[in-house]
């Protein structure tokens with residue numbers, strides 16, 4: 001059994017039926033649908049699964065899909081209100097992109113962490129590099145205000161200490177700052193790591209070569225970062241996790257860790 005902790009809704013590319021068919025075919029019990037900003041930086045790439053569309057999708061399949069609402073914390077009070085409204089509809093995870101121009105340890109947004117802490121919610125953060133995406137054009141890229149420096153995992157150090165009831169999930173292993181992410185997660189019980197997209201394989205490669213002693217196996221999450229057609233990720237990761245160093249933790253990685261986290265946050 002698998003839980004895919006990171007998909008997006010791309011209705012123009014991967015229709016709803018295909019998501020469910022693929023999940024059934026590969027034994028994916030649940031997938032977390034991360035809503036994306038309503039901005040050309042995303043819609044140009046067919047990432048049109050905004051909060052509204054993602055909610056519609058998830059509400060049609062509440063037993064299979066879990067919503068993570070997109071929140072920009074910089075309008076602090078508005079963000080708090082949005083979080084509360086999502087929470088009231090059953091949402092237990094939000095998604096944020098620090099790379100759009102805010103640091104997770106900027107005290108200005110601490111009232112937003114406070115809100116998530118009160119509600120004991122999870123936040124999935126895009127961390128690590130941002131990619132270049134020349135196909136969206138210079139203008140759109142510039143308007144998205146991106147800056148990868150905000151994707152350093154160590155920027156979660158103070159928030160993780162001050163807000164222990166927020167569960168922070170570092171997406172894409174924060175590659176290339178993967179060792180930093182591993183250490184942060186090893187130190188803090190409220191920091192998890194998702195191994196999504198091709199960068200997850202790079203993280204696997206690092207772990208396989210270094211065999212670090214300080215690994216938070218119970219906080220590693222399988223994830224694809226696909227439009228829900230995650231079959232190739234299931235197949236490749238299932239092979240990789242047969243390696244003796246990883247094999248004892250395979251079931252936790254694919255399923256148990258995510259399930260326990262969802263149960264704890266009330267998203268199961």
Ligand SMILES: [Zn+2]
Nearest residue numbers: 006008034225
């Ligand atoms: Zn993603």
